[in-house]
Amino acid sequence: MSTLIDLNCDIGEGFGRWQMPADTELMDLVSTVNVAAGFHAGDPATIRATIDRAASRGLDIGVHVALPDLVGFGRRRMDLSAQEAYDISLYQIGAVAGFAHAAGTRLTHVKPHGALYVMASADEQIAEAIARATAAYDNSLRLFLLDGRFADRISAEYGVQVEPEGFPDMAYAPDGQLILERAKQSRPPQQVAHRAVRMATEGLVEASDRSQIPVHARTLCLHSDAPNAVETARAVRDAFAAHDITVRALSNLN
Template identity: 45%
Template sequence: MSAVVDLNSDLGEGFGRWTLGDDEAMLDLVTSANVACGFHAGDPSILRRVCARAAERGVAVGAQVGYRDLAGFGRRHIDVDPAELVNEVIYQIGALDGIARVEGSRVIYVKPHGALYNDAASNQATARAVAEAIALYDRSLPLVGLAGSELLVAAEAAGLEAVAEAFADRAYTAEGLLASRREDGAVLHDPVAIAARCVRLVTDGTIDAIDGSSVPVAARSICVHGDTEGAVAIAAAVRRALEGAGITIQAFTAPPPPSSTASGSTGA
């Protein structure tokens, strides 16, 4: 395993007057920001503010595309026709890319969210639709997905760079998939234990499954969910532990240099 890893987090997930997570604090800890695109969370003002702060810190901006499901936070399966899903993913990438460019950055990778992420991990048709949308929009954009998933197979088949990721704060099944959030213990909260499993993940390429077995996972990026209780403390503990183990933390793809055309607005 390489002693270099990216830290990513889901950000911009508030809506209107409703705030979720501490985007400012997380942007000081991660190297890549999976920014909501308005379908599962986020509104234009929030997304613009997050993109501006990410650009200021040199954090890579990725489009976190999802099902059209604000009420369910994108965590409910929706039976979308693959052709329609292609169009909806293109729409989301384009929306966030436009906002990011106003703030001197741009979308430089794509990662599905929630139920779409889980569906694309195991369903070939869903995975192919996501990959097709990205290839149509910009074939240079890497696609981030669960290590060993159908999504990464589809990414490679579409000529995209496939970036495998693992999750710091989520339990795994023995098959290497994420345990359902409905199961006890599916979401982890102990910063010390989470940090230790992340060091093991990078150095040994394994992670413990929910049944106690050891699962091989080769990942270039580690996700710490921004909406998990104690997310900032978890991300800080993970970063300290990785750096303490001599592991370099950097984005898997370099963010663009600050642009002189950036508005500098907070998008308030």
Template identity: 45%
Template sequence: MTVDLNSDLGEGFGRWSLGDDARMLEIVSSANIACGFHAGDPVGIRETVRGAVASGVTIGAHVGYRDLAGFGRRNMDVASADLVADVIYQIGALQAITRAEGGEVTYVKPHGALYNMIAHDERQARDVVEAVAAVDARLVLLGLPGSVVLREAEARGLPTATEAFADRAYTPEGTLVSRREPGSVLHDADDIARRMVTLVTEGTVTAIDGSVVSVRADSLCVHGDSPGATEMAARVREALTEAGIGIESFAPTLGGSGLSGDGRASATGSVVPS
């Protein structure tokens, strides 16, 4: 049994640093690297990419709304033509930097408000899928289980992978508790680690109301911008390893077909088939 660990990295900007990317790259198997719209500048992005390549960590494009001031966490009603072009632009920028460092971008994970929006908004979900397909239909799209965007991607023939969030609370419906709600972000590293072992081995997580929810995921996200993020990520990895669970990326390299017969990624990090 294996699972992927991913984290949002490369989110510093100018003199403002965010998270310990170097340390996180020693822990995770996949890095969602900012593309400059919600966070990140070219120098910082390049440094993070260079570290990921050196560490053998899989690289994904962390695309978001054009919202530096709001860190991409404000809902936006973006016209389709703009959203498609914006996502293509961001993927392309990260691809250029990554290729210059001898690596490759193998998946796409939307960020923040865009991620949440396309979980239920059909138009924006189709826009994101259109953009990814236009760049490279072999790129894996990473998102929430049961989300509209993954359904749209699978209908389009794109490979997909699902993720769960280690440090976020879940509703009884299996969605994330809004960051505006108390208790939405978890902080107890030992409790988080236990939750993730249960999620991987049993496919369930305890919701904020105490109910047990089914959540099946190919990848676990450990956020890099929260207090004590690296310590928490290290504890999650340690607990998974102690439970006999290997840590491997879900996203294949693009050199081969990388796809299974049903169009999903042949995810070496797959936990339970969805």
């Protein structure tokens, strides 16, 4: 029987005249997109155009909520309260949802970006704040978090389904946390593809100390801002085909 996995990509991370050239090609290689909402990248025109293209392909569309840090691309930590995390998350969800509605579609999920994602993976109060904002807008939206952290309590308290996520193109610390890069580096496409296959079929990934750690992920993320993003995504899809792994959006997995 074929293994089923969702393949998602952070997308729409241009701003004004500066755009991410790989976006359109990547949309043809994934099943789900996470659209930048204006805080780390993205502007109204970019959000609209990205959602229009994603909707025309029938992709699952989520909002990529971030810290308000355009200069640092949302990859610098900020000292913010749980209430502030709630407020910035709800603001961004509403903005992207408006464009989705105008395009005749709807959001399927919420995913934190960059430093906010890492913070939510370690700090239950931040994760809970994002979940609370998600539920306040629409508790049928899924919430992507690293390896399903805090899933049981969040789901029980807010009715939001937490989806465990894996990152074949990022390094993991031995404790299972992500090692955040300030600027996305290229990784050999075949290495990323091998890691993606292992995550999908074995639930394992090699950490920075060479130890093997469990990864319980129903969706795997690829980053559009890697210099070789398209080549990497194609290598992952080719490896999936060779190992009988079928890419399918989470909305079609349940």
